[in-house]
Amino acid sequence: MATRIVEIANAPTPAGRMVLTVFAGIADFERSLIVERTxxxxxxxKARGVRFGPSPTLSAEQIAHARQLISQENKPVAEVRADAARDGTAGTRRPGSRLPV
Incomplete structure (x- = not known):
């Protein structure tokens, strides 16, 4: 019986091309279902409040303080970032990453 399945799925034959076309259609349909479910x-x-992506390295208070320094005291973002790095409040941010403003 296994020999018959191999013969049916033989691509150069008309029956083999039909079987492969059906398999491809089923695979495409399954992919669409996976995308839809995901x-x-x-x-x-998101409706339940789950946040995607990496967790923030700065607390809400640190972000608010940085925004205050930038907007009210007209400090450049680079200076605020450097101050936070000296204080140890910068967390584990990569060099060159943007401060969330």
Missing amino acids: SAGRIAA
């Missing part, structure tokens, strides 16, 4: 899951997770 998208629905992400939307549901």
Whole structure:
């Protein structure tokens, strides 16, 4: 029986091309279902308040303080970042990463 399945899936024959076309259609359909379920899951997770991506390295208070320094005291972002790095409040930010403003 296994020999028959191999003969049917033989691509150069008309029956083999039909079988491969059906398999390709099923695979494409399954891929569409996976994309749809993943998208629905992400939307549901966001509705529940799940945050995606890396966790912030600065606390809300640190971000508010940095924004205050930038907007009210007209300090450049680079200077605020350097001050935070000296104080040890910069967390584990990569060099050259942007301060969330």
